Amino acid sequence: LMHQSGRYLTVFCCYRSHYCTTMNCNVVDIYQREFLALRERLHSAEQENLRRSKELNLVLEEIKRAIAEKQALRDINRTWSSLSEETRLKLWNVSSSKNVLQLPSIFHHLPHLLNREDSLQPAVHLGQGRTGVSIVMGVPSVKREVHSYLTDTLSSLMSELSATEKDDCVIVVLIAEADQQYASSVADNLKRLFPAEIQSGLLEVVSPSVHFYPDFSRLRESFGDPKERVRWRTKQNLDYCFLMMYAQTKGTYYVQLEDDIVARPNYFTTMKNFALQQPSEEWMILEFSQLGFIGKMFKSLDLSLIVEFMLMFYKDKPIDWLLDHIMWVKVCNPEKDAKHCDRQKANLRIRFKPSLFQHVGTHSSLAGKIQKLKDKDFGKQTLHKGHANPLAEVTTSLKTYQHFTLEKAYLGEDFFWAFTPVAGDFIRIRFFTPVRIERFFFRSGNIEHPGDKLFNTSVEVLPFDVIQIDSKRTPKYHKKIVQIYSDKLLQICSK
Missing domain, CATH: 3.90.550.10 (Spore Coat Polysaccharide Biosynthesis Protein SpsA; Chain A)
Incomplete structure (x- = not known):
C-alpha cells in the first residue's frame, strides 16, 4: 500500500505456486478479478470528478461574464437615454443593417418606443x-x-x-x-x-x-x-x-x-x-x-x-x-x-x-x-319588451309624460315615461292576492333615451305573512335584506 500524489494505490501480488490446491487457486483468481474491477471504478470516478470540475469552472466564467454584460448594458442604457430620438434611430438602423436591406418598422415612425423594452407591452x-x-x-x-x-x-x-x-x-x-x-x-x-x-x-x-x-x-x-x-x-x-x-x-x-x-x-x-x-x-x-x-x-x-x-x-x-x-x-x-x-x-x-x-x-x-x-x-328599434305580469294595481307619484303611463308598461303595451323624480317618489305595485315571487326585473332607459334611467332607487317588498321574514324560510334573499321597517316592509335591493 503506497501513497502517491495524495492518492492511495493498492498493489496486490498473487504468486501462484504449483503447490496450491485447486480450491485455493480459484479463490485467489476471484479476489484478483474483483480488485481489478474496483480499480476501474476508482479510475472512472476520478475522471468524472475532473470533468465536473471543468464544468463548474465554465459555469463560474459564464456567471462572471453575465455580470459584466449586465453592468455594460446599464452603462449603454444610460448613454442611450441621453441621446436624441433622431440619433437613436440612426444608430439603431446602423446596428441592425449588417449589410442587408431593412424594412421600415414601427420604430421608424415612433422612435421613442426604443427608450423602453416594455413600450409595446400592454400595461x-x-x-x-x-x-x-x-x-x-x-x-x-x-x-x-x-x-x-x-x-x-x-x-x-x-x-x-x-x-x-x-x-x-x-x-x-x-x-x-x-x-x-x-x-x-x-x-x-x-x-x-x-x-x-x-x-x-x-x-x-x-x-x-x-x-x-x-x-x-x-x-x-x-x-x-x-x-x-x-x-x-x-x-x-x-x-x-x-x-x-x-x-x-x-x-x-x-x-x-x-x-x-x-x-x-x-x-x-x-x-x-x-x-x-x-x-x-x-x-x-x-x-x-x-x-x-x-x-x-x-x-x-x-x-x-x-x-x-x-x-x-x-x-x-x-x-x-x-x-x-x-x-x-x-x-x-x-x-x-x-x-x-x-x-x-x-x-x-x-x-x-x-x-x-x-x-x-x-x-x-x-x-x-x-x-x-x-x-x-x-331604423326604428323596439323600445320596450312586454312581459306577462301578475294581476295588480299600479300607482305612482311620478308625473307621467304624455301617454306613456305606468299601467301600459305593466300590461306590456308600452313603456312608462315620466318627468325627473325627486326624493320620496315611488312606484307601487299592489297584488290583488298574495303572490309567491321568485324573481323581479326592472329595466330603465332605452336606445333613444339612454340617460332616462332610475338612479338611487330601492326595491322594497311587504311580505304577506310575518313568518316569511324568517331567514330560514327565505334563504334566497337573506343576504340581500338590509332593513326591516315597523310595518314589516323589507328592502331587499337598492340601486
Missing part, C-alpha cells in the same frame, strides 16, 4: 387570449368628463349574441389612457360586472403602456384645428393602431366599434354572412354603420397594411381621411376624374343596410364637445 391585460375566431370586435374607450357609456355598450353587444356566436368571437376593450390607475380601475370594474365573459374568453381588456404614446406637446396645428383637437385625433389614430396590432392574429375579420353604441339583434351572424357572401375578395372595408369609424369590418390580413399607413401619417390627418387615402392609392387613376375614382373605391368600400349599430353617446371623448349623431339607416 393591463385581462382575458384568456382566445384565437381562431371568425370576428374580433375592437372597442377603444377613453375617460369621459361627463358620462361613460362603456358598460352599456358591452351589455348591448353581448346580450345580442347567442351561445354559439359567443364561442366564435372576441370583444377586445382598449382602455386608451396613460393613467394606469384609471385603466386598472376600469379593468377591475369590468371584471366585476362581466366575470363569466372574461373567464370564457369572450371579453378581453387591455391598456397600452404609458410609454407607448409620444410627446404630444410638439404637434403642429393643421387644417384649422386647435392644438387640443390635433392632439385628440393624433392619439385616436395611435389607439386604433394599438388595437389592430393586438387583434390581428386572433380572427379572420376585425370590426372597429366605439364605446357609445348599441347593436341590433343578430348583428354578429349578419356581419359574418355578409362578409362570406361577397363575390370577390377585393373588398377592403365592409360598413355596417354610416357614422364615423363605427361598424367598419376589415380582413385581418389587411390590418398590417392599414396600421403601417396610419403610422406614417398619424400626426397629419384623422382616421377617416387616411382610410380614404389608402383606397385612393390602391384604385384611383390620377388621369381620371373624381367620379371614376369614386366608382373604383365603391368596389373596395361596400355598405350594408340597414345599419347594425347606432350611436347613442352625446358627450364626446373630446372634452367639451357635444354630438348628437344618429344613424338614420339604423
